[in-house]
Amino acid sequence: MSLVADHDSTTQDPTSAGRDLELRAVTKSYGAFTAVRSLDLVVPQGSFFALLGPSGCGKTTTLRMVAGLDTPTAGTISLGDREITYDKPYKRPVNTVFQNYALFPHLDISENVAFGLKRRGVKETKKAVAEMLALVELESQGSKKPYQLSGGQQQRVALARALINNPEVLLLDEPLGALDLKLRRGMQIELKRIQTEVGLTFVHVTHDQEEAMTMADTVAVMNAGVIEQMGAPSELYDNPATTFVANFLGQSNLLAGDILGPDGDVVKVSVQGTTVSIPIERCHSEGGKGWVGVRPEKVMIAEVGGEIDAPGNRFEGGVVTDVSFVGVSTQYLVRMPWGQELMVFEQNTGRRPILAVGTPVDLSWRPEYAFLLDASQDAKAGVEDGDD
Amino acid sequence: MARTRRRARFTGYWLMLPSALWLALFFLVPFYSLIAMSLYDPEGSSLTGYDMTWHFANYVDVVQAYWRPLLRSFWYAALATLGCLLLGYVLAYAIAFKAGRWKNLMLVLVIAPFFTSFLIRTLSWKLILADDGWIVNTLQAVGILGPDGRLLATSFAVVMGLTYNFLPFMVLPLFASLDKIDHRLIEAAGDLYASPARGFFKVTLPLSMPGVVAGTLLTFIPAAGDYINSELLGSPNQRMIGNVIQNLFTNQGDYAAAGALSMTLMIIITIGVVLYIRRAGTEDLV
Ligand SMILES: Nc1ncnc2c1ncn2[C@@H]1O[C@H](COP(=O)(O)OP(=O)(O)OP(=O)(O)O)[C@@H](O)[C@H]1O
Numbered sequence: 005m006s007l008v009a010d011h012d013s014t015t016q017d018p019t020s021a022g023r024d025l026e027l028r029a030v031t032k033s034y035g036a037f038t039a040v041r042s043l044d045l046v047v048p049q050g051s052f053f054a055l056l057g058p059s060g061c062g063k064t065t066t067l068r069m070v071a072g073l074d075t076p077t078a079g080t081i082s083l084g085d086r087e088i089t090y091d092k093p094y095k096r097p098v099n100t101v102f103q104n105y106a107l108f109p110h111l112d113i114s115e116n117v118a119f120g121l122k123r124r125g126v127k128e129t130k131k132a133v134a135e136m137l138a139l140v141e142l143e144s145q146g147s148k149k150p151y152q153l154s155g156g157q158q159q160r161v162a163l164a165r166a167l168i169n170n171p172e173v174l175l176l177d178e179p180l181g182a183l184d185l186k187l188r189r190g191m192q193i194e195l196k197r198i199q200t201e202v203g204l205t206f207v208h209v210t211h212d213q214e215e216a217m218t219m220a221d222t223v224a225v226m227n228a229g230v231i232e233q234m235g236a237p238s239e240l241y242d243n244p245a246t247t248f249v250a251n252f253l254g255q256s257n258l259l260a261g262d263i264l265g266p267d268g269d270v271v272k273v274s275v276q277g278t279t280v281s282i283p284i285e286r287c288h289s290e291g292g293k294g295w296v297g298v299r300p301e302k303v304m305i306a307e308v309g310g311e312i313d314a315p316g317n318r319f320e321g322g323v324v325t326d327v328s329f330v331g332v333s334t335q336y337l338v339r340m341p342w343g344q345e346l347m348v349f350e351q352n353t354g355r356r357p358i359l360a361v362g363t364p365v366d367l368s369w370r371p372e373y374a375f376l377l378d379a380s381q382d383a384k385a386g387v388e389d390g391d392d
Numbered sequence: 393m394a395r396t397r398r399r400a401r402f403t404g405y406w407l408m409l410p411s412a413l414w415l416a417l418f419f420l421v422p423f424y425s426l427i428a429m430s431l432y433d434p435e436g437s438s439l440t441g442y443d444m445t446w447h448f449a450n451y452v453d454v455v456q457a458y459w460r461p462l463l464r465s466f467w468y469a470a471l472a473t474l475g476c477l478l479l480g481y482v483l484a485y486a487i488a489f490k491a492g493r494w495k496n497l498m499l500v501l502v503i504a505p506f507f508t509s510f511l512i513r514t515l516s517w518k519l520i521l522a523d524d525g526w527i528v529n530t531l532q533a534v535g536i537l538g539p540d541g542r543l544l545a546t547s548f549a550v551v552m553g554l555t556y557n558f559l560p561f562m563v564l565p566l567f568a569s570l571d572k573i574d575h576r577l578i579e580a581a582g583d584l585y586a587s588p589a590r591g592f593f594k595v596t597l598p599l600s601m602p603g604v605v606a607g608t609l610l611t612f613i614p615a616a617g618d619y620i621n622s623e624l625l626g627s628p629n630q631r632m633i634g635n636v637i638q639n640l641f642t643n644q645g646d647y648a649a650a651g652a653l654s655m656t657l658m659i660i661i662t663i664g665v666v667l668y669i670r671r672a673g674t675e676d677l678v
């Protein structure tokens with residue numbers, strides 16, 4: 005599809021390969037407060053990069069520096085061989101979908117979408133604008149003013165206004181935040197399709213971890229101005245390196261343990277008197293104490309003495325304290341003898357009835373799914389509010 | 393239920409009542425007498441009394457007699473408005489976008505001249521521009537003005553006086569408009585390949601148009617009817633229509649001509665304003 009590929013001559017140089025977006029030691033301070041701290045980041049050309057993190061962690065600030073709307077206090081930003089750290093925003097082949105849309109209130113929708121093309125001297129914008137409006141399903145709204153549109157429609161205009169320029173890098177600051185779930189899923193698919201077809205580099209900021217994981221090639225989890233961890237979505241989910249990532253991306257059970265030491269390709273850890281083993285590539289702690297992490301859906305549950313399909317040791321003496329039935333699965337809270345409550349998500353396969361509150365149970369998991377984190381980190385870091 | 397809703401619907405009218413009464417008393421009544429006056433029989437005088445004879449010829453007479461000062465008034469007012477717009481826009485822009493924490497202080501300074509009388513301030517300009525004042529001396533010394541050149545009693549002095557006196561009326565609405573503009577829109581323009589200059593003409597200026605329209609009206613209308621500046625800073629050659637009306641009314645007692653001239657001024661301005669607002673209301677102004 006040629007929707008956004010036609011008018012790229014001014015910004016893209018097809019001969020130069022490997023136009024990766026690269027941030028080196030980028031820092032942004034506001035007085036004594038550091039919003040972004042020594043950020044290192046490479047976004048390969050044509051990839052879909054998601055920046056995920058809680059409110060106020062510096063996502064917008066990072067995007068603004070890439071767009072040229074803020075100047076880093078230190079560090080460099082480059083696009084391919086070209087350093088753009090101090091380039092003016094209007095000279096960068098970068099466009100932004102702003103978090104607050106920032107549509108021009110005095111222009112109608114078509115004029116808003118045509119704005120970037122016009123500024124670059126494109127005379128004939130009608131066709132491109134019509135195609136772009138069709139893409140975001142706003143064909144009939146072209147002559148309305150922004151204030152006459154709903155929030156979600158305005159958001160789609162903001163998207164069209166940036167996309168039409170076919171920039172090398174498209175920065176999206178929570179571009180789907182105001183959309184309802186159905187439209188949101190639709191736009192996610194549409195965005196992903198455009199990105200793969202046209203081969204643009206997308207840097208997508210979002211609060212929505214599901215959105216980040218389903219759309220992005222690479223996810224970076226950001227917290228308090230630093231990137232905690234970066235990698236493919238499955239890698240981040242299965243092998244989080246910090247308690248923040250373990251809790252922010254999905255949920256985790258973190259159990260305090262004493263590290264006994266390596267044993268072949270596993271590390272042995274003693275948790276409340278039970279020894280568990282963790283694959284060495286999932287160990288992010290040197291020795292001494294550590295947090296043994298395991299995802300709730302990886303924990304297997306059985307009535308006392310019942311059969312558990314896991315080779316390792318089992319934790320005994322648990323009692324079910326809460327049961328939430330969510331259709332495809334059931335979520336249990338199990339109080340362990342040492343007082344900690346563990347989360348267990350079990351698929352409702354119908355193999356056995358759902359366990360009632362008060363049922364004494366045993367827990368276990370397959371050792372290859374556990375991970376080991378540094379004990380110096382806060383076990384509650386990144387836990388969502390009201391979710392204890 | 394229905395009663396409270398009805399009462400709520402009338403609240404707006406009740407709130408309008410005091411100002412409506414005020415206007416009726418101090419605008420409609422004098423306005424009526426002004427219209428009547430403009431149609432008096434010109435033969436009347438303060439001795440013989442005046443007859444309201446629907447004498448429309450008054451209008452033709454005054455336009456024939458005074459078209460020069462009438463035109464001059466609009467010309468001076470236009471120049472002063474343009475001057476106020478250029479100076480005022482830069483000032484309002486600086487206050488709105490660059491003043492930071494000095495914003496309030498600068499706004500106070502803009503209206504500070506109102507703390508003293510309009511008359512006193514214009515009189516002091518008379519001293520400043522006086523023939524043996526330091527400004528004239530300096531300009532003569534550097535050769536910008538000839539040896540006999542002067543500032544006082546010139547068109548320049550009158551237009552300058554008007555510009556000076558009406559500048560705050562331009563700055564305040566412009567500031568109000570500019571201050572409301574979301575800075576992120578200007579950033580968005582930059583992100584979409586608009587240089588700062590293009591961004592200004594495509595985003596900032598169009599969004600400040602309400603302020604431009606309000607400011608030019610608030611400047612042009614009173615400037616066109618002003619007579620103090622011409623009186624104090626000009627000579628008979630700079631007579632504006634306000635001076636003529638004042639003279640007809642207070643010195644010559646020609647109420648019919650004074651009334652007809654006032655009405656003429658009002659009609660021309662009203663038509664002009666209506667045309668201007670309609671024009672400014674359309675998108676293609678930007
Ligand atoms: N101009 C500024 N002056 C001072 N502090 C600022 C400024 N801009 C941002 N900050 C601070 O920097 C931090 C990061 O802000 P940023 O807007 O990047 O957050 P974010 O990750 O985009 O959050 P959200 O998800 O809520 O949009 C915040 O604590 C914010 O208060």
Ligand SMILES: [Mg+2]
Nearest residue numbers: 063064103177
């Ligand atoms: Mg943000």
